[in-house]
Amino acid sequence: MIYLFSHAGLRDLRDFIDRSTLFAFDLDGTLAPIVSDPAGIMIPPDVHERLVRLNGTASVAVVTGRARVDAARHLGFAPRFLVGNHGAEGLPGADAAEREFIGLCRGWMTQLGELLPEGEGTGIVMEDKSATLSLHYRNAPDRENAHQRILAAVSRLLPAPRRVSGKLVENLVPAAAPHKGDALRCIMRHLGCARALFVGDDVTDEDVFRLGDEAIFGIRVGNSGGSAARYFIRGQDEMAPLLDEILAVL
Numbered sequence: 001m002i003y004l005f006s007h008a009g010l011r012d013l014r015d016f017i018d019r020s021t022l023f024a025f026d027l028d029g030t031l032a033p034i035v036s037d038p039a040g041i042m043i044p045p046d047v048h049e050r051l052v053r054l055n056g057t058a059s060v061a062v063v064t065g066r067a068r069v070d071a072a073r074h075l076g077f078a079p080r081f082l083v084g085n086h087g088a089e090g091l092p093g094a095d096a097a098e099r100e101f102i103g104l105c106r107g108w109m110t111q112l113g114e115l116l117p118e119g120e121g122t123g124i125v126m127e128d129k130s131a132t133l134s135l136h137y138r139n140a141p142d143r144e145n146a147h148q149r150i151l152a153a154v155s156r157l158l159p160a161p162r163r164v165s166g167k168l169v170e171n172l173v174p175a176a177a178p179h180k181g182d183a184l185r186c187i188m189r190h191l192g193c194a195r196a197l198f199v200g201d202d203v204t205d206e207d208v209f210r211l212g213d214e215a216i217f218g219i220r221v222g223n224s225g226g227s228a229a230r231y232f233i234r235g236q237d238e239m240a241p242l243l244d245e246i247l248a249v250l
């Protein structure tokens with residue numbers, strides 16, 4: 001992986017982007033630092049101010065694992081595209097599929113009511129996002145035990161979900177749902193953008209990096225040997241300098 005703020009990284013960025021580029025961002029861990037309470041995230045003011053400026057200059061998309069309505073509350077600005085539920089919500093022409101995903105999640109929630117009773121000090125929290133579900137265990141007193149309980153319960157769900165591990169969370173996604181890579185390509189087609197820059201930090205963001213698409217400039221938040229991203233920034237606190245760099249080029 002190439003450090004974005006190295007000579008080579010900055011040169012590549014400057015050569016790649018222009019005003020017709022789509023600028024796409026993940027939310028948790030990328031635009032906002034990770035915190036223990038999912039409801040308590042906040043986009044730092046310096047990042048927010050730069051994002052709003054970028055949004056007034058170029059096409060901006062936010063592609064998040066959160067439900068759109070929830071993400072919109074935290075964003076405080078309206079990007080050109082807001083895709084939720086890891087790609088399963090908000091894509092053009094996907095309304096019928098979304099209704100199907102919501103039905104599947106209702107069924108899983110009923111089953112999980114039996115298989116994984118919340119409360120009783122387990123610390124497992126189910127986040128109902130309509131088109132997908134997230135089972136959080138960050139605040140469990142015994143994370144390992146909580147994680148094993150989640151995995152055991154999820155393995156019994158019918159029909160089987162696509163299970164995507166995240167940061168102390170297991171995400172349950174309908175098997176037929178588009179992932180973030182599908183979603184980004186769909187937005188690019190829809191907007192007629194030949195190129196996109198995407199920044200993300202988590203396992204679901206690897207669905208974009210793994211495309212290996214020369215038309216997508218992938219930047220991971222955090223250096224990781226296991227990532228398919230070509231570039232990285234060291235941490236979420238480098239988002240504001242990254243946005244400065246983008247704005248300077250535009």
Ligand SMILES: O=P(O)(O)OC[C@H]1O[C@H](O[C@H]2O[C@H](CO)[C@@H](O)[C@H](O)[C@H]2O)[C@H](O)[C@@H](O)[C@@H]1O
Pocket residue numbers: 026027028029030033034035036037038039041063064065066067127129134136138166167168169171202204
């Ligand atoms: O695709 P993203 O925008 O990165 O969303 C991924 C998940 O983010 C949230 O959970 C994660 O962030 C929380 C707040 O920092 C943290 O408490 C939790 O442990 C993380 O897993 C969100 O709650 C999920 O719905 C998203 O899927």
